[in-house]
Amino acid sequence: MVKQKKAAVVDATEIILESISDGVFTVNHEWRITSFNRAAEEITGIPRSDAIGNFCWDVFRSNLCKEGCPLRETMKGGRSFVSVSAFIINKNKKRIPISLSTALLYNEQGDILGGVETFRDNSVVEELRRELNGSFRQGDMISRSRLMKKIFTILPKIAKSDSTVLIEGDTGTGKEVLARALHDQSLRREKPFIAINCGALPDTLLESELFGYKAGAFTDAVRDKPGYFTMAEGGTIMLDELGETSPAFQVKLLRVLEEREFQPLGGVHKQRINVRIIAATNRDLEALIEQGYFRQDLFYRINIVRLQLPALRKRKEDIPLLIERFIDKLNRLQDKAVTGIDAEAMSWLMSYDYPGNIRQLENIIEHAFILCSDGEIGTRHLPGYLAVATAQPGVAQLSSIQDIRQFSEEEAILKALQRNGYNRLATARELGMHKTTLFRKIKKFNIRLPDADGRSALSSKA
Template sequence: MAKKNDHKPIDGVTDIILESISDGVFTVNHEWRIMSFNRAAEEITGVPREEAIGRYCWEVFRSNMCEGNCALRRTMQEGRSFVSSSTYIINSQKQRIPISVSTAPLKNEAGEILGGVETFRDNTVVEELRRELSGSFRQGDMVSRSHAMKRILAVLPQIAESDSTVLIEGETGTGKEILAQSVHNLSCRRNKPFVAINCGALPDTLLESELFGYKAGAFTNAAQDKPGYFSLADGGTILLDELGETSPAFQVKLLRVLEEREFLPLGAIKKVKINVRILAATNRNLEEMVNQGDFRRDLYYRINIVRLILPPLRERKEDIPLLIERFIDRMNRLRGKAVSGIEPVALERLMAHDYPGNIRELENIIEHAFILCTQGSIGLHHLPTHLSTPLGSPTSTSQPSSMSQIHLATEREVILATLERNNYNRLATAKELGMHKSTLFRKLKKLQLDLPDIDGRTSGTRNPRVA
């Protein structure tokens, strides 16, 4: 085993040059142990020189290139240089750092190859610029290139500064808590606690004690005082998630807290003042609930000062590649892996999926793929079974082959009913179904619908029959 300092010192001028440049430079011997490591290499990797020298290069860099297509290995085998290979490394903080790499043989005066030398450049700024030019928009932990999300993220700093109550609506799994966390992180309360509680997961009595706390002796087994979430979040932000699931009785108590900015812990005789910003989130339409009498109108208007509606993932599919990239980055850091990305055919399949579970479902799919993918890119065979079956192939045993016939029969009934409702006016039917007229014609041909000659615009107008 080579000693950590078993390398020849370079002369003073070369040393100064290597220490001054912004590119990382290191050399290895034939045993792949690092012999020299400059200042920029320390900064980019986060690994001190004294820890790097003497170690195997793959132990320091943990690059996806180390697992297969190593440019330095090719250089030492073929005795020639390679320029500007793109890859990434995992630094000491487990962050994924995009880099460009150039390699060359390390030779002595006699021309003998002693090892290899690699220079690498941190391309983080370049990657961020590339994302910006590609139309993505980033705010805090949220990134998007969809127009609907861009509008939300663009006004998020102003909303965060206002300290007003915010109502966040969206389907389950759309990222409501992440958006609330972003509001907190952009606000003047960012250095104070952020507390989130799922109101729909607890019955009224337990929810009240969790939020407001209780005094010793307030009920059986209450041996000592316990502060509630409102007290824990004092000076910061509290997120009341799934607020639409609470009872009218609890809504009355919450309204009083919002109006008076104080509450009474269970078993207490003195109210507690609070300085908390309140954010509310729900996967239900509170306005409809108010109209149906299922949610208090006065509470709705009290929390609906600023309303943000997160679109479901099926309406912002242009964000799927960005989200996949973020999930891969995070899981690489957490699992210590070096998955390089996703294959085009797998990405195409994920782009075609409707995601009833929204972003949370996509994250679970990538986590599933990480279990099966040990290196390289995520392929179609790494995806869950319901997504890995090639398009056009027979359905799996868990999905009966008659499902497609059922779908076609249902579609046929819906189109026929809409046509009859519009007196067989094709244009009106297409408009009601939310599709272009040409799309309707293609479906009529596919379903082999035999329609009357009239088109419904006038009593005497005739149209060629669509078969």
């Protein structure tokens, strides 16, 4: 009789799980799926027979699987999560926004059998949200800016092409994020995406990293090492800061682009490549061509499709959206409960010009998280250079938003000059602006420079 009652309860539970619209799956301690309801099949597009017995991350392909998985935190510490925003990639490789909740799974004796996760398809909700707030999304990029929407509109068409793309934009504008969005929407999305900062490496090391080398190519080359072009076969490679490379390296890269093959260092035979190339730079390549620092033929070869990312100061309507995203991200990573930002702090952030662009804004919010664990972020939580300097001797009272903005920009430029030994070219690169713009601002703010500005030292090193 007891067994019959238990069987009836089990049957009733299964009926309920099969009838609800939320997806439900359970995992054991080995992270293998032990149950998978009908709604889970419909949302993911994966049949139950293919899901059960497999690892959850192979089936439930979420952006949280690699980092910040709520179910993992639940299994590890016993803490349940409710309505966490995320997305999954379904069987048809379509991105599905979801909200998920987690809990521990117990048997009748109170032993922990594993974990259970419920998730809801929020596609309709997300679509309505985009319509209501006038924002538009591509991959991990979000914007309501007219300038960004132009890029978002043509992005799917560019992604379907295999043509080389040139992405231009100041430091911190999100060039790598845009490149990854192109890759994720392309036919190569199942293959690797590799980004390399060309400006951070000298020519010889850059060549070995990109093309690889054979054993014996140089003293320490005891075995063959494949380069990034080989590792990215079938996928996409992003060559960031291409404007920082030497003309000698540019000749070799041009040959690779034209012939679609390369020769590893110390190798005898050439290797064919099937890789899409995305070039990126924060420099004005046409100006570099006139100055003799960049090859014109290489510029024409990479300038097939050209995308120009606007600086954050030109898309300030996106600042509240970006702040909201950074707060959500940091709440998940740091297990905090910051609810937003107050009006005065938002006013400060809206008035600033961000020489470091989106990366600088994210760093500002991360700084605020150090001082703010819950509630709203206020001006007291923001970095000092954003504050109105009323107590410093020799600094005039700032009485308007325009004064605040100019003071912040002046201080940012002065500190960057000091960090770079007053080398104006290096400072312009760090701030993501053209050197003539920096010279104009130095003159505008009456910034005094020492007689030796570091340029001679740079020249001698070159």
